[in-house]
Amino acid sequence: MELNSIQLDALSEFGNIGAAHAATSLSQMLMSPIEMKVPEVQVVDIARMHSIIGNEISAMVVFQIQGEVADGGYIVVSMPRETVIQLTNQMLGTNDTGREINEMDQSAAIEIGNIMISAFLDATAELLGIVMLPSPPALAIDMAHAAFESIVAQMAGDVNDVLIFNTELVSEAPPVYGCIYLLPNTELMQQVSLMLERLMKPIP
C-alpha cells in the first residue's frame, strides 16, 4: 500500500476529529479533562507489527466498521488493566484498585468503548457524508499483539501491510490511559481521500 503524504495527512486529520469526539465523550463520562496526544499514521508491514504493538496485557474493545462501506476496517480502544479497573471504580463509586479484572470491569470496558467509538464514527461519518456504524463490540483482555494479529488476519489476506492510525488519550486524575487504533481498509481509505479532494477544491 503506497500512500502519499497528502493521503496520510487526510487520514490523520480524519482520525483526529473522530478521536477528539471520542475523548470528549470519555471526558464527560469521567467528569475530568482528557488530554489527547498528536496522532500517528503509519503503513505497517505485517511482519513488523510486533515492533509497534507489544505483548503487554491490555483490554481491547474491537469494532468492525459497518454501514455504507460494508466492511470499512476495524477500530480498537485499548486500555491497560489498571485503567479498566479505574474506570469501573469511577462509575460505580468504589475505590478498590488492587483487584483482578472481573465481569463488571469487562462490561464497563465494553460500554465505555462503545460510547467512545460511536462518537468517533458519528463525527467522521458526517465528514465523509456516509453512514458508518460500529459492529457489536468484541472484547479481549490479553497480549495486545495477539489480539491485533486476529484483526490483521481478517484484513491482510491479500496484502502485506496495514494502515494504522493511533492516538493516545490521557487523564491525570483519575489516572486513565487509553489508545484508539483505526485500521481502515482500502475502500474506506478511498472515501477519506475523496473527502480531502472535495475539501481542497477552490470555492467557485
Add this chain to the structure above:
Amino acid sequence: MENNFFGEAKAVILGLGEFRVGTCPMGTIGLGSCIALILHDPRRSLGGLAHIMLPESHGSTDRPGKFADTAVSAVLEEMERLGSTKFSVTAIVVGGASMFEYSANSLNIGERNAAAVKDLLREQGIRIGHEETGGKVGRSVYFWPEGKGRLIIKRADGTCVEL
C-alpha cells in the same frame, strides 16, 4: 519493541507471516489466532519456525510463511536443503486461540488455522511432538534448536510451560 527474552544477540523474533530455518534461538511474541509451527531436527540441532496467519494461500507465493499450506512446504524444503528429512523432524504446533469474547463474527480464525496446519503435517507424515492449540489466551513461544531442543510457551494469563 525490544525483546530481551533470550539474552542472546543472534536470537530472532519472527513477525507475522515470516519464517526462518537455522540453529539460532527463535521465537514469536503475542500469538493470537496465528500459529507458530516449529519443525525440529534434533540430530542436526536445526530448527525452523513459521508464524502462520491464515490457512490457505489461494496461490499467493510472495510470503510463504503467511499461509499454512505454503509455510509447511517452505520450512520443510529449507530444512531438507540443510540435510534433514521428513522422518528426522518432529513438529511443534502452538497458537490458534480465539481471542474475542462476546463475538460471533469471523475474528476467530484460530481453529481453522490449527486444523489446516495439523492436516498438512499429517499429509507429509511429520510427527507432532507437542501441541498446544485453541483456548482463549495469547501465547509467546521461544525455541532453542540445540540438541533435544528447548521450548518455552508463555501464556497471557501468566502461566508458563517449559519442555
